Amino acid sequence: MKPTIYDIAKEAGVSIATVSHVINGKGKISKERREEIRRIMARMGYKPSMIASALTSKKTYALGLLVPDISNPFFAEIARAVEDEGQRYGYSVFICSTDNNDEKVERYAALLQQKKVDGVIIGTGMKEPSALEPLLRNGVPTVFLAREFPSVRVPTVVVNDYAGGAAAAQHLIELGHRRLGVLAEQDSISSSRERVRGFRQTAEAAGIWLDPALIISSGIKEGKVKALELLQRENRPTAIFCCNDLLAIGALQAAKGTGLSIPYDCSIVGFDDTVLASVTDPPLTTVAQPIEQMGQTVVQLLLRHIGQPGEPPERIVLPPVLSIRQSSSEPACDKR
Amino acid sequence: MKPTIYDIAKEAGVSIATVSHVINGKGKISKERREEIRRIMARMGYKPSMIASALTSKKTYALGLLVPDISNPFFAEIARAVEDEGQRYGYSVFICSTDNNDEKVERYAALLQQKKVDGVIIGTGMKEPSALEPLLRNGVPTVFLAREFPSVRVPTVVVNDYAGGAAAAQHLIELGHRRLGVLAEQDSISSSRERVRGFRQTAEAAGIWLDPALIISSGIKEGKVKALELLQRENRPTAIFCCNDLLAIGALQAAKGTGLSIPYDCSIVGFDDTVLASVTDPPLTTVAQPIEQMGQTVVQLLLRHIGQPGEPPERIVLPPVLSIRQSSSEPACDKR
DNA sequence: CTGAAAGCGCTTACAG
DNA sequence: CTGAAAGCGCTTACAG
Numbered sequence: 001m002k003p004t005i006y007d008i009a010k011e012a013g014v015s016i017a018t019v020s021h022v023i024n025g026k027g028k029i030s031k032e033r034r035e036e037i038r039r040i041m042a043r044m045g046y047k048p049s050m051i052a053s054a055l056t057s058k059k060t061y062a063l064g065l066l067v068p069d070i071s072n073p074f075f076a077e078i079a080r081a082v083e084d085e086g087q088r089y090g091y092s093v094f095i096c097s098t099d100n101n102d103e104k105v106e107r108y109a110a111l112l113q114q115k116k117v118d119g120v121i122i123g124t125g126m127k128e129p130s131a132l133e134p135l136l137r138n139g140v141p142t143v144f145l146a147r148e149f150p151s152v153r154v155p156t157v158v159v160n161d162y163a164g165g166a167a168a169a170q171h172l173i174e175l176g177h178r179r180l181g182v183l184a185e186q187d188s189i190s191s192s193r194e195r196v197r198g199f200r201q202t203a204e205a206a207g208i209w210l211d212p213a214l215i216i217s218s219g220i221k222e223g224k225v226k227a228l229e230l231l232q233r234e235n236r237p238t239a240i241f242c243c244n245d246l247l248a249i250g251a252l253q254a255a256k257g258t259g260l261s262i263p264y265d266c267s268i269v270g271f272d273d274t275v276l277a278s279v280t281d282p283p284l285t286t287v288a289q290p291i292e293q294m295g296q297t298v299v300q301l302l303l304r305h306i307g308q309p310g311e312p313p314e315r316i317v318l319p320p321v322l323s324i325r326q327s328s329s330e331p332a333c334d335k336r
Numbered sequence: 337m338k339p340t341i342y343d344i345a346k347e348a349g350v351s352i353a354t355v356s357h358v359i360n361g362k363g364k365i366s367k368e369r370r371e372e373i374r375r376i377m378a379r380m381g382y383k384p385s386m387i388a389s390a391l392t393s394k395k396t397y398a399l400g401l402l403v404p405d406i407s408n409p410f411f412a413e414i415a416r417a418v419e420d421e422g423q424r425y426g427y428s429v430f431i432c433s434t435d436n437n438d439e440k441v442e443r444y445a446a447l448l449q450q451k452k453v454d455g456v457i458i459g460t461g462m463k464e465p466s467a468l469e470p471l472l473r474n475g476v477p478t479v480f481l482a483r484e485f486p487s488v489r490v491p492t493v494v495v496n497d498y499a500g501g502a503a504a505a506q507h508l509i510e511l512g513h514r515r516l517g518v519l520a521e522q523d524s525i526s527s528s529r530e531r532v533r534g535f536r537q538t539a540e541a542a543g544i545w546l547d548p549a550l551i552i553s554s555g556i557k558e559g560k561v562k563a564l565e566l567l568q569r570e571n572r573p574t575a576i577f578c579c580n581d582l583l584a585i586g587a588l589q590a591a592k593g594t595g596l597s598i599p600y601d602c603s604i605v606g607f608d609d610t611v612l613a614s615v616t617d618p619p620l621t622t623v624a625q626p627i628e629q630m631g632q633t634v635v636q637l638l639l640r641h642i643g644q645p646g647e648p649p650e651r652i653v654l655p656p657v658l659s660i661r662q663s664s665s666e667p668a669c670d671k672r
Numbered sequence: 673c674t675g676a677a678a679g680c681g682c683t684t685a686c687a688g
Numbered sequence: 689c690t691g692a693a694a695g696c697g698c699t700t701a702c703a704g
Contacts, residue, residue, distance in 0.1 A: 002474055004697055015675045020699060028673055045473065050450045051396065052697035054387045055680045069416065076412035080405065083431055092430045092447065095419055111428065114386045137381065138338055249615050279585050281617020340681055351691045356683060364689055388681035391696045
């Protein structure tokens, strides 16, 4: 059978406390004993059970990561960054795809609490933050990533979505666009609301009124259909700002489907700058989120929060950067 | 403090054994007692600690998923399927990105063993399967997904990579191509070897000799550079078969970079059919893997294996399907 | 520098 | 139908 700490202790002729001490580098053990015990552990292929140690020490070295969908490239890239940064500090991560569905959020929240994870990163939207109750009630250290619920006071890492939306508007306005459409995410998603707000205010500051009929919310699946609606308006927009790259791709496809040429007939700007943005036709102008930095920062923030739960929650804002490719140009230009 | 099973037992005036029984639906408990206890658990917000139960029952309800990179869309989609299917049976999944690096594989293998996961899915390549020793030596139920190591006898789910490579060759030959190039993955990846083998044998059966100079291995990062090498050969291929979509995209970009037009000047066929394939310019002809089915099947296989460890290892082969889009056409045709 | 002992929060024979 | 008790494999004061 697999050896336990008892087997090692017996083999070494010491108590399990001593073995535990050398495992954890605690207490004072004479150098010889320590190395002797190390050798025995290696020889017997002994690795301490993290389940047993978790039961006493209250540390599982596991984190939960809630995202809408791990197969969405943006969140897959976030997950990789979180995994790597967690790994640096000895933490593993459970993936939890919620589809932005409150029930799934709540189920995962309860599950992670039962699994006694050391902390949870919430990168998913939801209608009611009460879905997080199982976590918050039980004092599981929790941080938000790229999402905010002002009613919940937890540490947060966001990108400046407002500034991102503003940058998109600025770019389009400078190109000469005046009739602007928006393809937003569901209204329950705070980051999307902020992006639209930044876009709108910047447009209005430039004297451009956003026609409410040209602002449409859409789930990722219906992006193409919703974009089609926009493009078939009698007075269709000359540019569309999409709140994520997947929606922008839907718009790209809808445009091609109706025989429009991008950016000639309509400029399209996305958000996120996932791997997708560089492979589309044409490559997508998009507001880049600093994905790797977000993942690293949120893990560090969470670990700090685990270490000192009392502190007032930090809020870290990361800047987005407009990445200009070929899906945007002057309206009805002929630069093809 | 958070209630434990003792608090519930005390409140209900029963023993902890009885509470445990109602939690697990075991033993015979009178209906009234059971419901009384249920009510108390709900009222006190009690959820059993899975750490404590794991220590006795030996079931953690956690699985490990080793992939090269969770941010690679193919594996992200696999992960989602695995997560969902695991969830159906009460399992959570740890993500483990290995970069196909033996050291990382071994580190994760040891870690997952220490975390006492109930099973592990290996969807990553590696040079030496001995990197899996920490798992195999300790009898952690393990299955392979889309990878094979004949020397290791574990249950496996693969797609018929040979047939996939063959289908790609067939398609290109039927279009009239005679000078074929291949962009393969590292040689340590069995699935890639099989794809190339199927491609080559089908070509040879049609009397077409593959020039070894036109078969290049490439990591994902260098795909573009390696594709460029192919395209700059004096006698460049009229078609390139790429062993995954990411490589195909590299080839697409390399071709565009050198002023070639796809598929006019060169046809490109990928493998995987991730979300990427439908957004490229032109959309990618690619060999589709049944990703969702792969994820579901491998989880079921693993759970069966956990249930009856003694059985001889099953090997399940899923069929790929060629998905024809616009990156392939007759050589030097002018269908644009 | 080292060990005896209690305890983490459960499950599981076993006895009644 | 229900409970007393042992045990899972560790960590952690505490004593010496």
